[in-house]
Amino acid sequence: MVHSVKTKSSAAFLLLVVATGAVFLGALVLTFFVAPTERMMGIVQKIFYFHVPSAIVMGVLFLVCAVASLAYLLKNDSRLDAIGATAAELAVVFGAIALITGPLWARKAWGAWWTWEPRLTLTLLSVFIYAGYLAMRAYGGEKEFSRRVAAGLGLMGAPAYYFIKVAVDKWGGNHPKNVVYGKGEGLMNPDMRLAFFAGLIAVLMLTVTLFVMRYRTRMLKERVDTAISEMQKYDLLEDG
Amino acid sequence: MIWLGLFSDESAATAAQAVAQAATSQGIPMLAKEEVPGGPLLIAAYLVMWIVVFAYLIWMHRTNQRLLAEVELLEQRLDERIAEGNEQRKNIGPRGT
Amino acid sequence: MNQHIQHFWVVFRKDIRIELRTREILLTMGLFALLLVVVFSFAFYTDAERSRIYAPGILWTTVVFSGTIGLNRLFERENENGCLSGVLLTPISPRMVFVAKAMGNLLFTLLMEILTVPLLVMFFSLDIQPVGIFLSGLLLGTVGFCFVGTLFAAMLSAARMKEVLVPLVVYPIIVPIIIGGVKVTAVVLNDYPVEEALNWLKLIAGFDLLFVSLAIWLFEPMIAP
Numbered sequence: 001m002v003h004s005v006k007t008k009s010s011a012a013f014l015l016l017v018v019a020t021g022a023v024f025l026g027a028l029v030l031t032f033f034v035a036p037t038e039r040m041m042g043i044v045q046k047i048f049y050f051h052v053p054s055a056i057v058m059g060v061l062f063l064v065c066a067v068a069s070l071a072y073l074l075k076n077d078s079r080l081d082a083i084g085a086t087a088a089e090l091a092v093v094f095g096a097i098a099l100i101t102g103p104l105w106a107r108k109a110w111g112a113w114w115t116w117e118p119r120l121t122l123t124l125l126s127v128f129i130y131a132g133y134l135a136m137r138a139y140g141g142e143k144e145f146s147r148r149v150a151a152g153l154g155l156m157g158a159p160a161y162y163f164i165k166v167a168v169d170k171w172g173g174n175h176p177k178n179v180v181y182g183k184g185e186g187l188m189n190p191d192m193r194l195a196f197f198a199g200l201i202a203v204l205m206l207t208v209t210l211f212v213m214r215y216r217t218r219m220l221k222e223r224v225d226t227a228i229s230e231m232q233k234y235d236l237l238e239d240g
Numbered sequence: 241m242i243w244l245g246l247f248s249d250e251s252a253a254t255a256a257q258a259v260a261q262a263a264t265s266q267g268i269p270m271l272a273k274e275e276v277p278g279g280p281l282l283i284a285a286y287l288v289m290w291i292v293v294f295a296y297l298i299w300m301h302r303t304n305q306r307l308l309a310e311v312e313l314l315e316q317r318l319d320e321r322i323a324e325g326n327e328q329r330k331n332i333g334p335r336g337t
Numbered sequence: 338m339n340q341h342i343q344h345f346w347v348v349f350r351k352d353i354r355i356e357l358r359t360r361e362i363l364l365t366m367g368l369f370a371l372l373l374v375v376v377f378s379f380a381f382y383t384d385a386e387r388s389r390i391y392a393p394g395i396l397w398t399t400v401v402f403s404g405t406i407g408l409n410r411l412f413e414r415e416n417e418n419g420c421l422s423g424v425l426l427t428p429i430s431p432r433m434v435f436v437a438k439a440m441g442n443l444l445f446t447l448l449m450e451i452l453t454v455p456l457l458v459m460f461f462s463l464d465i466q467p468v469g470i471f472l473s474g475l476l477l478g479t480v481g482f483c484f485v486g487t488l489f490a491a492m493l494s495a496a497r498m499k500e501v502l503v504p505l506v507v508y509p510i511i512v513p514i515i516i517g518g519v520k521v522t523a524v525v526l527n528d529y530p531v532e533e534a535l536n537w538l539k540l541i542a543g544f545d546l547l548f549v550s551l552a553i554w555l556f557e558p559m560i561a562p
Contacts, residue, residue, distance in 0.1 A: 136506060
C-alpha cells in the first residue's frame with residue numbers, strides 16, 4: 001500500500017519536473033525568438049521576463065509563509081511549520097535572484113547599479129526580514145521554541161511588508177517612482193506579454209518543484225529526528 | 241505582486257527612460273548608453289539565476305546526505321539491538337528458565 | 338480589567354524597583370547613547386547649516402541603537418536563575434507580563450531620549466520648530482520600536498546569539514518607523530510644510546496600532562503552544 005502510494009506520488013513529481021523544464025524551454029524560446037527586442041534598452045530588457053516573475057513569486061511566498069505561520073501558532077502542527085519555513089527559504093532564494101538581476105538590468109537601463117527605487121528597496125528589506133526568519137530558526141536556541149518565535153516573525157512579515165511598501169513609496173517622494181507608477185498602456189506588444197506570462201508560469205512551476213522537494217526533505221528530517229529522540233529515550237543508541 | 245503595478249501601468253521601456261531622466265535630474269551619475277553592453281549583462285543575469293537555483297539544489301542535496309547518514313546510523317543501531325536481543329533470548333532459553 | 342491593571346502594575350513596579358537599585362540599564366544605555374552622539378558629531382558635524390540635514394538620521398540611529406541595548410538587558414535579568422518561568426507561573430497572564438515589560442522598556446528608552454535629545458540639539462545647534470510635532474513623532478516611534486523589540490528580545494533572551502539576532506530581526510520590521518521618524522524630524526528642523534509631518538505621523542500611528550496589538554497577541558502563542 002505505502003509502496004504504491006509512493007510510486008504514484010514520485011511519478012507525479014517526475015511529471016512536474018519534466019513539465020517545468022518544458023515550460024522553461026518554451027518561455028526561453030518566447031523570450032528570445034518571439035518577443036521583439038525592446039527599442040530603448042535593447043536586449044538587456046529580456047531580464048524582465050524572469051526578474052519580475054521572481055519578485056512576484058517572492059511576494060506570493062511571503063503570503064504563504066505568513067498564513068502557514070499563523071496556522072502553526074494556532075494548531076502547532078509540524079507540517080505547517082515546514083510549509084512556512086520552506087516558503088521563507090524559497091522567498092530568500094527568489095528575492096536574491098530578483099535583487100541580483102535587478103542591478104544588472106538597472107546598470108544598462110538607469111545607468112547605475114543601484115537606485116533607492118521603492119520596489120527595489122522593498123525587495124531588499126523583505127529579504128532581510130525572511131533572512132532573519134531563517135537565522136532565527138538556525139541560531140534561536142531550542143528547536144521547538146525557535147520555530148514558534150520564527151513563526152511569530154513570519155506572521156509579522158506580511159503586515160511589515162505592507163507598511164514598508166507604503167513608507168518607501170512615500171520616502172521615494174520626488175524619486176524615480178512617480179514616473180514608474182505613472183499612467184501608461186502596459187506592456188504594449190502582445191508577444192512581450194505572452195513571453196512575460198510564459199516566464200511567470202515557468203518561474204512559478206520551478207518554485208512549486210523546489211517547494212515540494214524541500215518540504216519532503218523537511219518532513220523526512222522531522223521523522224528521523226523523532227526516531228532518534230525516541231531511541232535516545234530508551235537508551236537504544238548507546239554502544240553495547 | 242509589487243511588480244504588477246509596472247506591468248499594468250506602463251511599458252517597461254518608457255518607464256525606464258523616464259527613470260533615467262529622473263535619475264539624471266536627481267544628480268545620480270549616468271553613464272553613456274553606448275558604454276554599457278547589454279548582452280553580457282543579460283547573460284550574467286541568466287547565469288546568476290541558475291547559479292542561485294543550483295546552489296540551492298546542491299545545498300538541499302547535502303541536507304539529504306546528512307539525513308541519509310543519520311538513517312544509516314539508526315539502521316545499524318537497530319540491527320545491533322536485534323542481534324543483542326537474539327543473543328539474550330538464546331542465553332535465557334525458550335522458556336526463560 | 339481592574340485585576341489586569343493591578344497585575345501589570347506589579348510586574349512594572351518590580352522592574353522599576355530593580356532598576357532603581359542597580360541602575361544598570363539606564364546607566365549603560367545612557368552612556369552608550371552619549372558616546373554615539375559624540376562619535377556621530379565627529380563623523381558628521383561640519384556647520385550648523387548642514388547639520389540640519391544629518392541630525393534626523395543621527396537622532397534616530399542613536400535612539401534605535403541605544404534602545405536595543407535596553408531591550409536585551411531587561412529580559413536578561415529574568416533569564417538568570419530561571420526568573421522568567423517564575424514570573425510566568427504566577428497567576429498573572431503572560432500578556433500582562435509582556436505589556437509591563439514593554440512599558441518598562443518604553444520608560445527607559447524615553448529617559449534615554451530625554452538625555453540624548455538636548456545634547457544633540459546642543460552639539461548640532463539645532464532649532465526644533467514646532468516642538469509638539471517633534472515630540473509626538475519621537476514618542477510614537479519609540480512606542481512601536483519598544484513593543485516589537487521587547488517581543489523579540491523576550492523570545493530570544495535565552496539564545497546564545499541574541500545580541501545579533503534581536504537587531505537583525507527587529508530593524509527591518511521597524512523600517513517604517515525609522516523612515517517616518519527621520520522625515521518628521523527633518524520637517525521640524527528645516528521648516529518644511531507641517532502637513533508632510535502629519536502624514537508621516539499618521540503612518541507611524543497606524544504602524545503602532547497594528548504592531549502593538551499584534552505583539553501583545555503574539556506573546557502568548559509564541560512562548561508556548
